[in-house]
Amino acid sequence: MTVENTAEATEVGETTEVTDTTEVPAPVEDAQIERALEAILMVADEPMSVVTLATAVGAPVKRVRAALAAIVADFDGEGGGVRRGFELREVGGGWRIYVREEFDHVVADYVLQQNPTKLSQAALETLAVIAYKQPISRGAIASIRAVNVDSVVRTLLGRGLITELFTDSETGAINYGTTDLLLSQLGINSIDELPKISPLLADGADGFEGDVR
Known part of the structure; x- marks a missing residue:
């Protein structure tokens, strides 16, 4: 994402346009947060805290908590879906994907x-x-x-x-x-x-x- 700030400076009757360009990391689109979290959790070898996950996807903690709840429901086959052979569990204050028992x-x-x-x-x-x-x-x-x-x-x-x-x-x-x-x-x-x-x-x-x- 590019943010441009344009200022006009007048000196000796001339107008000079100054452009300040700053690169800002783009957060994951809201509709893709669940899938992004799945991808991160799939490669994690230790439980990951909500704050760590929120930082990784550039989303508010509240939104990430809701996304995690949605993933848990999805993996569990709620709402007529198929129950997966793995599950997302919160362990010791962190989240990680596990094989079902x-x-x-x-x-x-x-x-x-x-x-x-x-x-x-x-x-x-x-x-x-x-x-x-x-x-x-x-x-x-x-x-x-x-x-x-x-x-x-x-x-x-x-x-x-x-x-x-x-x-x-x-x-x-x-x-x-x-x-x-x-x-x-x-x-x-x-x-x-x-x-x-x-x-x-x-x-x-x-x-x-x-x-x-």
Whole structure:
């Protein structure tokens, strides 16, 4: 969008036209806000606040809240529409698109079939931390491993080996835990059947603060 301010300055009997051109970012058209929000939420890997979404589409918070409600209704098939295999949920003060619970096993099986390769050492180490310390946040995992674990956590989520258990009401951090798929892959019935890790550590606690199995 271009804004032009024209002023006339008269000097020595001559008229000079001065044009000030300023580029202003164009907000998303009102009719397209729902679709724009869908596009943003489709690629988000963390819940997004209403304020963040409003800034992204250049619309008032009130309008964005109404748009989110419309998207939820659309995904749920209200008004005679088709109920989608995914849903838009508000978690910990933010919004994110999730697979519907009844299709979790379908997605997990598909992802496992599409990713038959072995896990990397980094993924195995991160999975071990989550298995023994769950529920645990991404920040806590990174603190224990002393490296950034964002991509590894996404890999484990994609494989269906871990899941988001809940969001901390105070910090907004997502806490992760293992899934039944991991148990079946390990051939155990419960996480309690994991071997105790204390005997394997030099001082019984190195790398795992607090209680360990």
